[in-house]
Amino acid sequence: MIDEPGGVIVALADPTRRQLLDLMAARGEVTATTLAEALPVSRQAVVKHLAVLDAAGLVSRSRAGREVRYAVRPEALNATARWMAGLATEWDRRLARIKRLAEEA
Template sequence: MTEEQPGATGAVGSVFGALADPTRRQLLDLLAARGEATATTLAEGLPVSRQAVVKHLAVLDAAELVSGTRVGREVRYAVRPAALDATARWMTSLAADWDRRLAHIKRVAETAERESRTTRPD
């Protein structure tokens, strides 16, 4: 069991968990490039079996990164960008928080340095 980062929603944690695997990242890249594809088509370009691709797609689907639509006997998968967008927004917010904190530390350090120069005997 993994701990959620403070401030991260369950959806963001699911996205990070799904993207932790390089095969799943590759599947997402392939789907982004193709628009949509079946598990069979995706497996043709990967060094894993179709069954492994289906399992990876299930993880991506659970994280709401892809969706599958049945067309006849096939299931066609496509990228769902909303979860990636939400994760990117969370990361941007986190980066902005750190930028503010680091800017504050810099100001405090610069003030302390100036004060130490003015109180130091020549």
């Protein structure tokens, strides 16, 4: 699992992976076959996308007999959201300082 926001951001850069996360969030645990039926891509493509999401810590895998089921893991999204919020706060501070300096000039 990638423990940094960069891995999550790279994983989320692809629209198909975002669609997969949306589907899993709506349906809960699902198989790659079920996900492929909902998208215009092959099951093999879905499995490759799920591997990227898994490496980023965004999904978990579990076995149910012969099936592999996937589910969303929100922890990596939450950590990335916190990082982005902190970054936004810092930029807000910088912009407020620039505004203050411009108004004083």
